[in-house]
Amino acid sequence: MKYSAIITDIEGTTSRISFVTEVLFPYAAAELPAFIQANAAQPAVAEQLSACRALMQQADASVDSIITQLQQWIAEDQKITPLKALQGMVWQQGYQSGAFKGHVYADVYAALNHWQQQGVKLYIYSSGSVQAQQLLFRYSDFGDLTSLFSGYFDTRIGAKRDIASYAAILQQLQLPPKQVLFLSDVAAELDAAAPLGLGTIQLIRDGQAAGSHAIAHNFSDVAEQIA
Ligand SMILES: CSCCC(=O)C(=O)COP(=O)(O)O
Ligand SMILES: [Mg+2]
Numbered sequence: 001m002k003y004s005a006i007i008t009d010i011e012g013t014t015s016r017i018s019f020v021t022e023v024l025f026p027y028a029a030a031e032l033p034a035f036i037q038a039n040a041a042q043p044a045v046a047e048q049l050s051a052c053r054a055l056m057q058q059a060d061a062s063v064d065s066i067i068t069q070l071q072q073w074i075a076e077d078q079k080i081t082p083l084k085a086l087q088g089m090v091w092q093q094g095y096q097s098g099a100f101k102g103h104v105y106a107d108v109y110a111a112l113n114h115w116q117q118q119g120v121k122l123y124i125y126s127s128g129s130v131q132a133q134q135l136l137f138r139y140s141d142f143g144d145l146t147s148l149f150s151g152y153f154d155t156r157i158g159a160k161r162d163i164a165s166y167a168a169i170l171q172q173l174q175l176p177p178k179q180v181l182f183l184s185d186v187a188a189e190l191d192a193a194a195p196l197g198l199g200t201i202q203l204i205r206d207g208q209a210a211g212s213h214a215i216a217h218n219f220s221d222v223a224e225q226i227a
Helices: 017-039 043-056 063-075 081-097 106-117 130-138 163-173 187-196 219-226
Strands: 005-008 121-125 151-153 180-184 199-203 214-216
Touching: 017 043, 017 063, 017 081, 043 063, 043 081, 063 081, 081 130, 106 121, 106 219, 121 163, 130 151, 151 163, 163 180, 163 187, 180 187, 180 219, 187 199, 199 219, 214 219
Parallel strands: 005 121, 005 180, 121 151, 180 199, 199 214
Antiparallel strands: none
């Protein structure tokens, strides 16, 4: 095994893109208004509404206008930290009520277990909030998978296309870059990690265009390449 740690993206990598775009995002769009109206005074929600006002550059924006802005950000698939935090809170209701389970590919379930048994530390780096990441794996198709992971990173450490984000993650992992592999379906994310010396493999699951990185069609392919 060439690596001590593997960091993986979620959407398009561990999990089907359509689970995010056709299940999670529509659920958030439908449920966010009532959730925010009911919980606007709760400290965790109020903190995110303040962050939205700052991003909107409208210090006195009403709750209704923030909801309108959030809906627009969802429609545009914006990776905005307060949106992601609020989505995570809303998805909790969906997972706990059984409205949906977190989609995880079978090859991912098998490979993650294999790598953990080999002593490889596993991490998630997704634009979804850490809460959203943990929910997806706690309520997954394969049961609670959270014990597989040693840590989670979201946009609070930086955007996934910024080199600085990977430098900050390496700092936290305290590992030499060449011992760390980053898996993503998005070449621009791998482009940001590679200059620091991390290993990179692009997941090509749905026939999307490949970049300049090694490619794999599933996590079984990845396991073969790094054995
Ligand atoms: C953590 S599940 C929700 C996924 C999400 O909100 C998202 O924006 C996907 O981002 P990724 O970085 O995993 O492509
Ligand atoms: Mg992705």
